[in-house]
Amino acid sequence: MTSRNFELRLEGISSPKGQITLRDLTELGSALQLTATRIARQVAGAEGPGRTPNHVDRISEIRLTGIGEGSTVLELSVGDEAALPMPDSDGDIVARRLEEAFGAIASNEPLSWASPLVSRSIGKFVAHLETTGAERVVASWGDGFTAVSQVIAVSELDETIWDMTLERQTEVISVTGRLDKVDLRARRFRVRDDVGHDISLEDVVDLDAAAHLIGRRVVATGIAERAEEKLLRIVEPTLTSEDLPADWTAHPLDVIQAEGVMPAGGIAGVGEDEVEAFLAEIRS
Numbered sequence: 001m002t003s004r005n006f007e008l009r010l011e012g013i014s015s016p017k018g019q020i021t022l023r024d025l026t027e028l029g030s031a032l033q034l035t036a037t038r039i040a041r042q043v044a045g046a047e048g049p050g051r052t053p054n055h056v057d058r059i060s061e062i063r064l065t066g067i068g069e070g071s072t073v074l075e076l077s078v079g080d081e082a083a084l085p086m087p088d089s090d091g092d093i094v095a096r097r098l099e100e101a102f103g104a105i106a107s108n109e110p111l112s113w114a115s116p117l118v119s120r121s122i123g124k125f126v127a128h129l130e131t132t133g134a135e136r137v138v139a140s141w142g143d144g145f146t147a148v149s150q151v152i153a154v155s156e157l158d159e160t161i162w163d164m165t166l167e168r169q170t171e172v173i174s175v176t177g178r179l180d181k182v183d184l185r186a187r188r189f190r191v192r193d194d195v196g197h198d199i200s201l202e203d204v205v206d207l208d209a210a211a212h213l214i215g216r217r218v219v220a221t222g223i224a225e226r227a228e229e230k231l232l233r234i235v236e237p238t239l240t241s242e243d244l245p246a247d248w249t250a251h252p253l254d255v256i257q258a259e260g261v262m263p264a265g266g267i268a269g270v271g272e273d274e275v276e277a278f279l280a281e282i283r284s
Contacts (some may be wrong), residue, residue, distance in 0.1 A: 003079035004095040010072045012135030018069040018080040024132045031125035036060040038118045040094045059091035102139040123162025174221040181214050200233035210239045218243040
């Protein structure tokens, strides 16, 4: 099976031994999953505009398989369990690069192969390690004689080295529309704008807030990715509810006030008999 087992031992966190707050678990897991997904996109050549191949999500999926006792230990599995173990396959490369990322975190040395998007997601993971209050993190992978451990001294980490500027020219834009397609696991949403264009939203920043906006009109603000001037997707967007002007709200029919007066002398060319017939018709 093309999946790798990882273990993260968090020493010195503020939670009781063998426990972790749901907030810290969510933030760490979200940042680590984002890192793995972006590595997979880079390996598959799918970082640019266009749809992400389905296998990218499978080979980068991280699953929590257990929490160990003593120091808080997160047991993780990465990759597609249904795939054959092919050396140098995309899944194998993703796992190896994730292992390299732990070493780069410990040494505060940016990865030569990492794109700006990958580096920024690693920076998010480093920042969340610091907020857990952990003193050390021991990342381990492999089995038996092949087991490898990487010790990360949290107090010595420098998250600023991962805050890299995107190599392409960035354009921050806002679009409005209805949020009508959501994949929370992949952090992928979709907005349909007012002229019927579907715009993909990748790596949405605040998943909890965004999930409450499903089916509503939203404003999505983030980095635009285009192909031949056509907007294809927005990366790392923030989503807010669109506030419509008060005067756009329809008035109930029973409170609409009639304005003006009937023209004096009737309507030219319309006799009284025709008026009476019309009124009788609408009353029936």
